[in-house]
Amino acid sequence: MSVNSVSPIVVVLQYAKVKIFKGLPVLQNSMYASRMLLNPDIPEAAELRSKMTLGGVQLSPCNSVVLGPPKMSIEDEYLKHYPKKTIEDVNNNPEDAVVIVLGTINEIVDDGQWWYPACKCHKAVIADNGVYYCHTCLRHVFNVTPRYKLQIEVSDLTGCAILMLFDYDVYSLIGKSCADLLASMPRGSKSVEYPVEFKTLVGRKLLFKITNTSVSSRHDSGVYRVRGFCDDANIIAMYELPGVDISPTKAGSITPSNLVGSGEELVFTPVSLADDCTPCVDSAVFKKARFF
Numbered sequence: 001m002s003v004n005s006v007s008p009i010v011v012v013l014q015y016a017k018v019k020i021f022k023g024l025p026v027l028q029n030s031m032y033a034s035r036m037l038l039n040p041d042i043p044e045a046a047e048l049r050s051k052m053t054l055g056g057v058q059l060s061p062c063n064s065v066v067l068g069p070p071k072m073s074i075e076d077e078y079l080k081h082y083p084k085k086t087i088e089d090v091n092n093n094p095e096d097a098v099v100i101v102l103g104t105i106n107e108i109v110d111d112g113q114w115w116y117p118a119c120k121c122h123k124a125v126i127a128d129n130g131v132y133y134c135h136t137c138l139r140h141v142f143n144v145t146p147r148y149k150l151q152i153e154v155s156d157l158t159g160c161a162i163l164m165l166f167d168y169d170v171y172s173l174i175g176k177s178c179a180d181l182l183a184s185m186p187r188g189s190k191s192v193e194y195p196v197e198f199k200t201l202v203g204r205k206l207l208f209k210i211t212n213t214s215v216s217s218r219h220d221s222g223v224y225r226v227r228g229f230c231d232d233a234n235i236i237a238m239y240e241l242p243g244v245d246i247s248p249t250k251a252g253s254i255t256p257s258n259l260v261g262s263g264e265e266l267v268f269t270p271v272s273l274a275d276d277c278t279p280c281v282d283s284a285v286f287k288k289a290r291f292f
């Protein structure tokens with residue numbers, strides 16, 4: 001908009017979905033392949049402009065910019081917005097809150113189930129009379145998609161915990177969708193076998209955004225649902241600074257910029273986390289799904 005303030009801008013969205021939500025049409029991205037083209041030099045864009053002009057539609061120049069509410073930066077999300085906790089804190093003081101922990105992945109928990117068949121609503125489906133049934137949509141479904149549900153053991157100096165990673169986070173970590181990974185497994189391997197790709201996760205130190213309520217009592221330590229992760233080395237380094245807690249419980253006027261010294265500029269790589277990718281597996285439904 002800043003370089004093209006005279007003529008209207010044509011936006012082309014490819015691989016998007018139109019839905020009606022609360023009576024209004026909304027656009028939603030496709031999870032792995034949405035593309036946005038701004039002022040593309042294609043015949044269709046030129047045709048759209050000329051049709052609108054011919055049709056008498058008044059197109060105003062881009063002299064105003066409409067912005068939505070500012071999105072929280074990854075830096076704010078992982079350093080300031082949520083409380084900073086050790087794994088010991090998390091295990092000893094369960095609470096219905098989202099917290100940030102820093103941990104190293106020790107191992108992948110092999111419980112024989114690293115994916116589940118999901119309805120398009122993302123919930124697990126169960127086998128029923130040769131087809132699948134979704135307890136959320138209350139109907140039989142014929143198109144199911146495999147989605148990740150992976151448990152990892154993570155530790156810091158104070159203890160260890162099991163974290164449950166869902167589809168988008170596993171996809172972001174290994175760079176392969178669950179369907180692609182299943183398809184790439186060697187012939188003859190069973191779908192319950194753990195693919196070698198998961199081994200690359202062991203030893204990685206990451207900031208995890210988790211819900212501080214254990215979702216299972218099957219392990220000695222708690223099992224916590226991951227709601228996002230951050231692998232940015234600069235943010236991890238700031239999180240690790242000794243004696244400094246800038247999270248909400250002790251938030252003061254300290255900001256990351258004055259922690260790292262004057263004039264030093266840090267570049268952050270955001271990890272994109274779309275709201276609609278939030279895992280939504282109902283655990284009761286999932287337990288049933290494990291036995292089909």
Ligand SMILES: [Zn+2]
Nearest residue numbers: 119121134137
């Ligand atoms: Zn469903």
